[in-house]
Amino acid sequence: MVALVGNPNAGKSALFNALTGARQKVGNYPGVTVERKAGRMSLPDGRPIELIDLPGTYSLEPASPDEQVTRDVLFGRQEGERLPGAIVVVVDATNLDNHLRFALQLIRLGLPVVVALNMIDMAERDGLTIDAAKLSAELGVPVIPTVAVRKRGIDELKAAMAGMIGDGSVRKIAAESDVVHEDIVVLQRRARAIAIAATREEQGARRWSHRIDAVALHPVGGPLLMAAILFVMFQAVFAWAQAPMDAITAVFDTIGKWVQTELPGGFLRNLLTEGVIKGTGAVIVFLPQILILFFFILLLEATGYMVRAAFMMDRVMARVGLSGRAFIPLLSSFACAVPGIMATRTIDDPRDRLTTILIAPLTTCSARLPVYTLIIGACIPARKVLPGIGLQGLVLFGLYVLGTVGALAAAWVLRKTVTKGPSQGFMMEMPKYQMPSFRDVGLGLWTRCLIFLKRAGTIILLSNVILWVLASYPVAPAGQKQTEYSIAGRIASVIEVVVKPIGFNHNIALALPPAMAAREVAVSALATTYAIDAGSSAGNDAAEAKTDEALGSKLKVDWPLPTALAFLMWFVFAPQCLSTIAVTRRETNGWKWPAFMVGYLFVLAYAAAGATFWIATWAGL
Amino acid sequence: MRLDQLPLNRPARVSAIAWGELADTAARRLRELGLDEGVMVEALHVAPFGKDPIACRVGRMTVALRRAQAHAISVEALAA
Numbered sequence A: 001m002v003a004l005v006g007n008p009n010a011g012k013s014a015l016f017n018a019l020t021g022a023r024q025k026v027g028n029y030p031g032v033t034v035e036r037k038a039g040r041m042s043l044p045d046g047r048p049i050e051l052i053d054l055p056g057t058y059s060l061e062p063a064s065p066d067e068q069v070t071r072d073v074l075f076g077r078q079e080g081e082r083l084p085g086a087i088v089v090v091v092d093a094t095n096l097d098n099h100l101r102f103a104l105q106l107i108r109l110g111l112p113v114v115v116a117l118n119m120i121d122m123a124e125r126d127g128l129t130i131d132a133a134k135l136s137a138e139l140g141v142p143v144i145p146t147v148a149v150r151k152r153g154i155d156e157l158k159a160a161m162a163g164m165i166g167d168g169s170v171r172k173i174a175a176e177s178d179v180v181h182e183d184i185v186v187l188q189r190r191a192r193a194i195a196i197a198a199t200r201e202e203q204g205a206r207r208w209s210h211r212i213d214a215v216a217l218h219p220v221g222g223p224l225l226m227a228a229i230l231f232v233m234f235q236a237v238f239a240w241a242q243a244p245m246d247a248i249t250a251v252f253d254t255i256g257k258w259v260q261t262e263l264p265g266g267f268l269r270n271l272l273t274e275g276v277i278k279g280t281g282a283v284i285v286f287l288p289q290i291l292i293l294f295f296f297i298l299l300l301e302a303t304g305y306m307v308r309a310a311f312m313m314d315r316v317m318a319r320v321g322l323s324g325r326a327f328i329p330l331l332s333s334f335a336c337a338v339p340g341i342m343a344t345r346t347i348d349d350p351r352d353r354l355t356t357i358l359i360a361p362l363t364t365c366s367a368r369l370p371v372y373t374l375i376i377g378a379c380i381p382a383r384k385v386l387p388g389i390g391l392q393g394l395v396l397f398g399l400y401v402l403g404t405v406g407a408l409a410a411a412w413v414l415r416k417t418v419t420k421g422p423s424q425g426f427m428m429e430m431p432k433y434q435m436p437s438f439r440d441v442g443l444g445l446w447t448r449c450l451i452f453l454k455r456a457g458t459i460i461l462l463s464n465v466i467l468w469v470l471a472s473y474p475v476a477p478a479g480q481k482q483t484e485y486s487i488a489g490r491i492a493s494v495i496e497v498v499v500k501p502i503g504f505n506h507n508i509a510l511a512l513p514p515a516m517a518a519r520e521v522a523v524s525a526l527a528t529t530y531a532i533d534a535g536s537s538a539g540n541d542a543a544e545a546k547t548d549e550a551l552g553s554k555l556k557v558d559w560p561l562p563t564a565l566a567f568l569m570w571f572v573f574a575p576q577c578l579s580t581i582a583v584t585r586r587e588t589n590g591w592k593w594p595a596f597m598v599g600y601l602f603v604l605a606y607a608a609a610g611a612t613f614w615i616a617t618w619a620g621l
Numbered sequence B: 001m002r003l004d005q006l007p008l009n010r011p012a013r014v015s016a017i018a019w020g021e022l023a024d025t026a027a028r029r030l031r032e033l034g035l036d037e038g039v040m041v042e043a044l045h046v047a048p049f050g051k052d053p054i055a056c057r058v059g060r061m062t063v064a065l066r067r068a069q070a071h072a073i074s075v076e077a078l079a080a
Helices: A012-020 A065-074 A093-108 A120-125 A132-139 A154-164 A176-180 A184-198 A208-216 A221-262 A267-284 A287-303 A305-319 A324-332 A337-346 A350-362 A368-379 A391-416 A438-472 A487-502 A506-517 A521-534 A539-545 A548-558 A561-573 A578-588 A592-618 B024-032
Strands: A002-006 A024-028 A035-042 A048-053 A086-092 A113-118 A128-130 A143-145 A199-201 A384-386 A427-430 B012-017 B040-046 B054-058 B061-065 B073-077
Touching: A002 A012, A002 A065, A002 A093, A012 A024, A012 A035, A012 A048, A012 A086, A012 A113, A012 A154, A012 A438, A024 A438, A065 A337, A086 A093, A086 A154, A093 A113, A093 A120, A093 A128, A093 A132, A093 A184, A113 A132, A113 A154, A120 A128, A132 A143, A132 A184, A143 A154, A184 A199, A184 B024, A208 A221, A208 A305, A208 B040, A208 B061, A221 A267, A221 A287, A221 A305, A267 A438, A267 A521, A287 A305, A287 A324, A287 A438, A305 A324, A305 A427, A305 B061, A324 A337, A324 A350, A337 A350, A337 A438, A337 A578, A350 A391, A350 A578, A350 A592, A368 A391, A368 A521, A368 A548, A368 A561, A384 A391, A391 A561, A391 A592, A427 B024, A438 A487, A438 A506, A438 A521, A438 A578, A487 A506, A487 A592, A506 A521, A521 A548, A561 A592, A578 A592, B012 B040
Parallel strands: A002 A048, A002 A086, A086 A113, A113 A143
Antiparallel strands: A024 A035, A035 A048, A128 A199, A427 B061, B012 B073, B040 B054, B054 B061
């Protein structure tokens, strides 16, 4: 097994992709929440090896959980991982004096080392010529120039790796205390000396990254550009996702109808159509929005722009006690809080990280959209407020703003109370701008897709099946409403007592528990409750035939406006879906914080919905 | 002069770093990002909102840090 190690931004992931192609597998290290990225590759002589991509870190003294994993793997201490047989240290040729420091530390470990001198094309563009042979002589290990994103130098690298592995020599593994605590300053000076010796700089090197930043970080132009980029992102999510989502819904409807006709009626057929197919559909229909948003996020990260966005947002984040590092996880949470919360692993300060996890569900995730669209479409009049701006669109935008403001306000309160502590500041390397490699973005997207399907998918599917069982059994005798007789119905009756003061009726109470499986399930749950009541004992057929418009007109009649508004407000803060709770439990290693999160969100939702209901009622709406 | 007071685009050299003024983790991160006495620095950009944080060239890297932290770094501007 060979491990890829190096500073962040050295291009490790691109090199990993170049070496393994699509033969990658993402799993988990036992006991920690860090992803294990592994792949297979073959050496020139045909020997297969496993390659793992370790989280980027600046030194062997770890700051965050993923940096800790890197250290533990290199010392053979990580549970579930053997000691690497060799390591490939990836260094950025344009940043030698900094990257070599870590390389020196790694060489001291005593494992066989090959250095991949990556991004030499960018070094050439910067006017730097690096003597790889000289570098190799100074370091005492092979140095192979590479351009990972263009797959240059890969064959030479594989050859060098073959030379390092399995040559039978046993090197002395250095004691941990020696390596980790060696003075960084001393190492840095030696690294700088080596870098100077091996580099020849030409005059007039172009500082093009700096020039792009003059625009991207301009006092006026910068925020405008960022706002424009964000606007395009969200517009794309809305516009591009609609067609695939409709197609997916149509596919699942067709499958459902086919099962309906092919199988004899009874438990199995109902389980399949109502539970499994509906449940799987509820997960898959999510994918277009998540993939589109993540495509943009990964693209922006690959170009290096994301760090600039975090840089600009840091001040806003600092006001509520967070840092710019929280920007990307929160942005991801607009697609789905599950990958957003997982993205908080890059935040080193544990209190910062916890706060970000706790507020992530408040961002308006894409699952809330079907609920918002349904209620707004049904209950908010389609009036024009200003030329070109409709009331409905304004309310939707307002809900988005409310979610974001709510998240920031919650962070502020949390940082003053529950996660109180000094701020860690914001220190980040700003890498040079790069042309994104679409292959790498594609692979990243594929990985995210699989992770989402595994994490959220299993929970959503399982919950849908369980909820269907609870809603369909016991079967109500004639004359009784199924929605009150079933187990789910009885639970809803209990809930109804609690939520009646804020204007919710029995059908809403019935839809709230399913909404925990996946928020957009609230829509189908509402449809089902109204259909089950209205239809005959063959309630399932009626439920399938209902369209959103039909449901909408029913709600318009059944719900007074204050109730509709209260319902919307509830969803802004809603105690969130089981998938988010599950991922929070994993990321915080316990039940305490997920329970706290559910609790405080419930209180907020109840208070906000209640206030909205009573104010709207008092205002005579 | 401190790094947070350095005018933009004026090359300077780090003369001293008040490590004691920084939290341990911040100090270590600064070292890891290459900050050391004698290193060439240059303030390049300030963030649009509130002029904080700032982006500086440190050696060959560009590093973003908050003014409160940059304050711990004493610099000497190089002769023009």
